[in-house]
Amino acid sequence: LPLRGFADSLNLSVATALVVHHLFVLDPTLVGAMSDEERTRLRKKWYEKLCRQRLLSSSAKRERSRLVARISTAEEYKRKLDAGETLDKNQELKIAKLKEEREKLEKLDQDLDTKAELAVQDLVLNPPGPLTDMRRADEHRATFVGKNTKKMYGETWANMPATANAQTVQSGTSQFFRDKLSEKAPKP
Numbered sequence: 001l002p003l004r005g006f007a008d009s010l011n012l013s014v015a016t017a018l019v020v021h022h023l024f025v026l027d028p029t030l031v032g033a034m035s036d037e038e039r040t041r042l043r044k045k046w047y048e049k050l051c052r053q054r055l056l057s058s059s060a061k062r063e064r065s066r067l068v069a070r071i072s073t074a075e076e077y078k079r080k081l082d083a084g085e086t087l088d089k090n091q092e093l094k095i096a097k098l099k100e101e102r103e104k105l106e107k108l109d110q111d112l113d114t115k116a117e118l119a120v121q122d123l124v125l126n127p128p129g130p131l132t133d134m135r136r137a138d139e140h141r142a143t144f145v146g147k148n149t150k151k152m153y154g155e156t157w158a159n160m161p162a163t164a165n166a167q168t169v170q171s172g173t174s175q176f177f178r179d180k181l182s183e184k185a186p187k188p
Contacts, residue, residue: 040124043124043127044120048116050177051120052113054174054176054177055112055116055174055178056112067105067108070097070101071105077092077094078095078098115181118185120177120180
């Protein structure tokens with residue numbers, strides 16, 4: 001679906017809700033058919049996935065991406081070598097480092113999994129309540145305009161929530177999960 005308009009438009013959410021509603025109309029047995037254990041397992045899986053994506057800093061994400069790319073490149077060179085192609089010294093060196101790179105990635109991912117599991121423990125056992133109103137409060141609506149436009153309309157916009165750039169901590173942000181992890185992490 002092409003999404004146009006403000007960042008807080010609900011086009012995708014509404015379309016998804018309509019599809020899910022239609023599925024429930026087609027097969028009413030789908031409603032509430034999940035056991036508590038299944039719901040907890042699913043919640044744990046998704047909270048950990050969400051947390052995992054947010055625990056790494058930007059630089060750590062870039063480094064992980066580079067590591068994955070180096071592994072992929074080395075695997076491609078190995079396939080070429082196995083097919084009988086000749087490789088230069090640099091390519092052979094990358095193949096030689098493949099095991100070490102895989103171990104690095106595995107260690108990084110295991111560490112990240114452990115941290116994510118620890119950080120979301122409370123959320124799995126005591127999940128937040130369902131959302132009743134999906135629209136963001138006015139304080140969260142922000143407008144992004146150039147500094148000259150802000151100067152020109154500064155007085156007119158002075159007390160409007162959309163121009164205040166209010167900052168709040170939300171339960172899905174990187175900082176939220178890092179705080180959760182630091183609460184649970186053993187003190188040195």
